Amino acid sequence: xxxxxxxxxxxxxxxxxxxxxxxxxxxxxxxxxxxxxxxxxxxxxxxxxxxxxxxxxxxxxxxxxxxxxxxxxxxxxxxxxxxxxxxxxxxxxxxxxxxxxxxxxxxxxxxxxxxxxxxxxxxxxxxxxxxxxxxxxxxxxxxxxxxxxxxxxxxxxxxxxxxxxxxxxxxxxxxxxxxxxxxxxxxxxxxxxxxxxxxxxxxxxxxxxxxxxxxxxxxxxxxxxxxxxxxxxxxxxxxxxxxxxxxxxxxxxxxxxxxxxxxxxxxxxxxxxxxxxxxxxxxxxxxxxxxxxxxxxxxxxxxxxxxxxxxxxxxxxxxxxxxxxxxxxxxxxxxxxxxxxxxxxxxxxxxxxxxxxxxxxxxxxxxxxxxxxxxxxxxxxxxxxxxxxxxxxxxx
Amino acid sequence: xxxxxxxxxxxxxxxxxxxxxxxxxxxxxxxxxxxxxxxxxxxxxxxxxxxxxxxxxxxxxxxxxxxxxxxxxxxxxxxxxxxxxxxxxxxxxxxxxxxxxxxxxxxxxxxxxxxxxxxxxxxxxxxxxxxxxxxxxxxxxxxxxxxxxxxxxxxxxxxxxxxxxxxxxxxxxxxxxxxxxxxxxxxxxxxxxxxxxxxxxxxxxxxxxxxxxxxxxxxxxxxxxxxxxxxxxxxxxxxxxxxxxxxxxxxxxxxxxxxxxxxxxxxxxxxxxxxxxxxxxxxxxxxxxxxxxxxxxxxxxxxxxxxxxxxxxxxxxxxxxxxxxxxxxxxxxxxxxxxxxxxxxxxxxxxx
Numbered sequence: 001x002x003x004x005x006x007x008x009x010x011x012x013x014x015x016x017x018x019x020x021x022x023x024x025x026x027x028x029x030x031x032x033x034x035x036x037x038x039x040x041x042x043x044x045x046x047x048x049x050x051x052x053x054x055x056x057x058x059x060x061x062x063x064x065x066x067x068x069x070x071x072x073x074x075x076x077x078x079x080x081x082x083x084x085x086x087x088x089x090x091x092x093x094x095x096x097x098x099x100x101x102x103x104x105x106x107x108x109x110x111x112x113x114x115x116x117x118x119x120x121x122x123x124x125x126x127x128x129x130x131x132x133x134x135x136x137x138x139x140x141x142x143x144x145x146x147x148x149x150x151x152x153x154x155x156x157x158x159x160x161x162x163x164x165x166x167x168x169x170x171x172x173x174x175x176x177x178x179x180x181x182x183x184x185x186x187x188x189x190x191x192x193x194x195x196x197x198x199x200x201x202x203x204x205x206x207x208x209x210x211x212x213x214x215x216x217x218x219x220x221x222x223x224x225x226x227x228x229x230x231x232x233x234x235x236x237x238x239x240x241x242x243x244x245x246x247x248x249x250x251x252x253x254x255x256x257x258x259x260x261x262x263x264x265x266x267x268x269x270x271x272x273x274x275x276x277x278x279x280x281x282x283x284x285x286x287x288x289x290x291x292x293x294x295x296x297x298x299x300x301x302x303x304x305x306x307x308x309x310x311x312x313x314x315x316x317x318x319x320x321x322x323x324x325x326x327x328x329x330x331x332x333x334x335x336x337x338x339x340x341x342x343x344x345x346x347x348x349x350x351x352x353x354x355x356x357x358x359x360x361x362x363x364x365x366x367x368x369x370x371x372x373x374x375x376x377x378x379x380x381x382x383x384x385x386x387x388x389x390x391x392x393x394x395x396x
Numbered sequence: 397x398x399x400x401x402x403x404x405x406x407x408x409x410x411x412x413x414x415x416x417x418x419x420x421x422x423x424x425x426x427x428x429x430x431x432x433x434x435x436x437x438x439x440x441x442x443x444x445x446x447x448x449x450x451x452x453x454x455x456x457x458x459x460x461x462x463x464x465x466x467x468x469x470x471x472x473x474x475x476x477x478x479x480x481x482x483x484x485x486x487x488x489x490x491x492x493x494x495x496x497x498x499x500x501x502x503x504x505x506x507x508x509x510x511x512x513x514x515x516x517x518x519x520x521x522x523x524x525x526x527x528x529x530x531x532x533x534x535x536x537x538x539x540x541x542x543x544x545x546x547x548x549x550x551x552x553x554x555x556x557x558x559x560x561x562x563x564x565x566x567x568x569x570x571x572x573x574x575x576x577x578x579x580x581x582x583x584x585x586x587x588x589x590x591x592x593x594x595x596x597x598x599x600x601x602x603x604x605x606x607x608x609x610x611x612x613x614x615x616x617x618x619x620x621x622x623x624x625x626x627x628x629x630x631x632x633x634x635x636x637x638x639x640x641x642x643x644x645x646x647x648x649x650x651x652x653x654x655x656x657x658x659x660x661x662x663x664x665x666x667x668x669x670x671x672x673x674x675x676x677x678x679x680x681x682x683x684x685x686x687x688x689x690x691x692x693x694x695x696x697x698x699x700x701x702x703x704x705x706x707x708x709x710x711x712x713x714x715x716x717x718x719x720x721x722x723x724x725x726x727x728x729x730x731x732x733x734x735x736x737x738x739x740x741x742x743x744x745x746x747x748x
C-alpha cells in the first residue's frame with residue numbers, strides 16, 4: 001500500500017474569488033463574498049443574500065474558452081485548470097490519472113430554465129444533458145483527456161469530502177497515481193427554494209456558531225485538488241503543498257435532514273479520520289468546521305467537537321460566512337482554505353459572530369490570527385441522508 | 397480485488413424476487429418499449445408507516461437491500477454503497493416542476509428533502525441504524541460499477557467485512573419523456589429481438605439490485621465478483637476485444653476461461669455496432685439481458701444478479717442465449733455493458 005497522498009495543486013472559484021490568490025486576499029482581508037443576488041434570476045432576488053461567483057455565464061464561457069457549456073461545467077473546468085497549472089501538469093497521460101468530481105444538483109441551474117419550454121413548447125430536445133448529475137464530469141473528462149477512471153459522487157453537502165477521500169484511497173491502494181478531486185455546485189432556483197422551504201436560510205449574513213444564528217447563506221463554487229502518489233512526486237521532483245493524511249466517513253443514522261443532538265455521526269467521522277491519520281487529537285492546530293449557521297448543525301457539530309477533543313478543542317472557525325454554503329463543493333472549497341491556512345500560518349475567522357452559544361463551552365476564532373503555526377487541519381462536512389465526513393490535512 | 401456475494405436481491409420487470417422464477421415465460425421480443433419493475437409487497441420489508449412516505453426508487457432500493465440482507469442472514473452491515481444514474485428522479489422532478497410552474501411560491505419541502513441522490517443509501521442506514529461508511533455514486537452508466545469497486549476496495553482495506561452495495565434507477569413519466577425526446581427510446585413498432593435489430597433506440601427499464609459482499613464466503617455463497625473495470629471512453633485505437641482481454645489479464649483470467657458473456661446490447665443498431673463486433677470476435681457463448689430488464693443506468697447490477705443466479709443454478713434461461721449452447725460447468729461469466737456506445741464497463745462474476 002502507498003503511504004503518502006500529496007496535494008500538488010489546487011484551484012478554486014467561489015464568491016470570494018476566481019483563483020487561489022484572490023481567495024487568499026479575501027480571507028486575509030476578512031472580506032465576505034456574500035451579498036445581494038445579481039446573477040441568479042429568482043423571485044427571491046431581494047429577500048436573500050448569497051455567495052455568487054462574480055461572473056455571468058457569458059463571462060465564464062469567454063474566460064474558459066472551451067465552448068458553450070453550462071455554469072456547472074465551466075466553474076469546475078476553470079477550477080481544475082487552475083489546479084493543473086498550479087501542479088505543473090500539462091500531460092495527464094504520463095501516469096494513471098483519474099477524475100473524481102461531486103455535485104448535488106449538477107446542471108439543474110440550466111435545466112430549470114429549459115424545463116417549461118421543453119414540456120410546453122416542445123423545444124430544448126437535449127434537455128436531458130443538463131439534468132443528469134455526472135454530465136459535467138463527462139464534459140471535463142473529455143476536455144482534459146481522461147479516458148479511464150472518471151466518476152461522480154453525490155452525498156449531499158459532504159460530497160466533495162468524499163471525493164477527496166476516494167481519491168486518497170485510490171492512490172493508497174495503488175489503483176491510480178494521480179487523481180483530480182473536488183466538487184462543484186451552482187446556485188439555482190431549485191436549491192434556493194428548497195432550502196427556503198426548510199426554513200434554514202438566513203435573510204442576512206449568516207452567523208455560524210452564534211447564539212442567535214438564523215440559518216445559512218447559500219453559495220456556489222468549484223474547488224479541486226490534484227492528489228499524487230509519493231512515487232509521482234519523487235519522479236517529477238515536485239514540491240507538494242500539503243498531504244491528505246486522514247479521512248473518515250460515517251452515517252449519523254438519525255434523520256433524513258437533521259443531525260443528531262449529540263453529533264454521533266460527526267464524532268464517528270472524526271474518530272475514523274484520526275485513526276487513518278495516526279495522529280493524536282492534540283496535534284490538530286485548526287478545525288475548519290462545517291458550521292453552516294443553522295441552529296441544528298452548529299449545535300450538533302459543536303457538541304461532537306467537544307466530545308472528540310475531550311474539552312480541549314483546538315482553534316476552530318467556519319468560513320461559510322465568507323463563501324456561503326457551496327453544498328457539494330463546500331468540502332473542497334474548505335480544503336483549499338485549510339491548505340491556505342497552513343501555507344500562510346493564518347487562521348481565518350468566523351465572521352459575523354457576536355454571542356456565545358449557550359449549549360457549547362467552546363468559542364470559535366472571530367478575528368484573523370497571523371503567525372500561528374498550522375501543521376495539521378481537520379475539516380468537517382455533513383449532509384442530508386446522515387452523511388458525515390472528516391478530512392485531516394498536513395502541511396508537510 | 398474480489399468479493400464474495402453472500403446475499404443478493406433484485407427487483408426488475410419480471411417476478412425475479414421469486415426464487416423459483418427464471419424467465420420461463422419470457423419471449424425473445426420485448427413486450428414493450430417501457431419495462432416497469434414488478435413491485436414486491438413492500439410491507440414484507442419496510443415498516444408500513446414509512447412506505448407511504450417513500451418514493452418509488454426508495455421503496456425499490458430499500459426493499460431490495462432488506463431482501464439481500466435477509467438472504468445473507470445479516471442484520472448489521474459495515475458499509476452501504478449505492479449507485480444511481482438518475483437518483484431520485486420522481487422527487488427531483490416534482491420539486492423542479494413546482495419551482496418552475498408555481499413561480500417559486502407555495503412550495504413544500506417534502507420532495508426537496510427526498511430529491512438528494514443519496515436518499516436511498518441514507519434511508520437504508522436509518523432503517524438499519526448503520527453508522528458505517530455511506531457512499532453514493534451518480535455517474536450515469538457506471539454508477540453501479542463504481543459502487544462495486546468502492547465496496548471491493550473497502551474489503552481490501554480491511555475496514556469492512558460486509559458491505560451492502562446496490563444499483564437503483566427509476567423510470568418516471570418525465571424521465572421517459574426526456575429520453576424519448578432526445579431520440580433514445582425505441583418506437584414500439586420497431587421492437588425486435590435486441591440481438592438482431594436494424595432500428596434505433598433502446599427499450600427502457602428500471603430496477604434495483606443489491607448485494608451483500610464480503611471478503612469471506614458464507615456457506616451458501618455460490619459466486620463472487622472477481623473484477624470490475626470502467627472506461628469513461630474507448631480511447632485510441634484499442635478495440636473493445638483488446639480492452640476486455642487486458643481487463644481479464646488484470647483479473648487473472650483468460651478469454652478462453654469465459655463460459656458465457658452477458659452482452660449489454662441495447663437493441664439500437666448503430667449504438668450496438670461495436671459490442672456486436674466484439675460478440676462475434678470474442679468467440680465465446682453470448683447471452684443478452686436487456687430484453688429482460690430494459691436499459692437503464694444501473695442495468696449492469698441486474699446483469700450481476702443474473703450472472704450469479706446462472707452460476708448458482710448452473711443453467712442460463714433459454715431466452716438469453718438464442719444462438720448458443722453453454723457448456724457446464726459455468727464458472728466464469730463476463731458482463732460487458734455500454735450506454736450509447738460510451739462508458740463501457742466490464743464485470744467478471746465467477747464461481748466462488
